[in-house]
Amino acid sequence: MNFDLIKSVVEIVQQFVEENEEKAIYSNDLHGFTEWIKASQKTNSEIQDPDWIGRELGRSSDSVINTLLIRMSRYAKSYSRSAMNNSVFSSQDDFIYLISLKTMGPMSKMELIRYNVHEKSSGILVINRLISNGWVEQVASQKDKRIKQIQITEQGLIILNNHMDEIRKASRLVTGNLNQSERMLLISILSKLDEFHYSVYRMNLETKDLIDIACKKLN
Known part of the structure; x- marks a missing residue:
């Protein structure tokens, strides 16, 4: 028996229950769980390649x-x-x-x-x-x-x-209408950005050359 697979499935179901208790969007049955999975896949696809105003203009x-x-x-x-x-x-x-x-x-x-x-x-x-x-x-x-x-x-x-x-x-x-997985992803992304920028600010709080310093760190 693949216990790792069972554990992963249980964790996904737990995530569904927690999110649905908070927002009550889906029915608490197999049909609701399936709809939630489909919506999550759609959301992830949209995040991978989003569109924005002015993109076609460069x-x-x-x-x-x-x-x-x-x-x-x-x-x-x-x-x-x-x-x-x-x-x-x-x-x-x-x-x-x-x-x-x-x-x-x-x-x-x-x-x-x-x-x-x-x-x-x-x-x-x-x-x-x-x-x-x-x-x-x-x-x-x-x-x-x-x-x-x-x-x-x-x-x-x-x-x-x-x-x-x-x-x-x-x-x-x-955090508005973000679901749990989106919140965790956002924390990960923002933490990475904060770590980069904070390393610049903590040593150069009063400097006027922050852009140059940050660019050197980025390169």
Whole structure:
């Protein structure tokens, strides 16, 4: 008996059940499962060779990707602003920085700013605002007492947890109508891009020659 095959089939069925419970598009039977498989194959085919406005006029895939990423960033910001309605946050950067500290642990100011791909001046404003609100604090590094680090406070954790439902809802809306396999593919692609670009930014946060530096790394 081919147990690897059985395991693969069970995983596919589990994926179908999870996606269908969330969106309830297909019937929970063999017919629904078959329709889901057909739709997934169609989606994968479309992803392999998509079309876009201006392609016949010579518009490059790079141009389209850049435009779509900018648009997605603006959609995400709109949902974040909506999530902040009636909240204590001044901007989405407030809870983004808090989430970073909760997830990654204490960091120096510049580490925190670089992690969030911020300019130094903008990042310092966010950190100072969080310190003023009592949501983060400066502490001595456990490795070197001479180094100051930023860490989230108990009050910061409480504030963040009180708003996590709305933050998660905004995050969920950004992924829109993507199914589970498309989300995993998108994470893989965006992670690869982020790794490339972050390696440029973390060492050259204030430089004006980022394009030249990135091009050299690409070549």
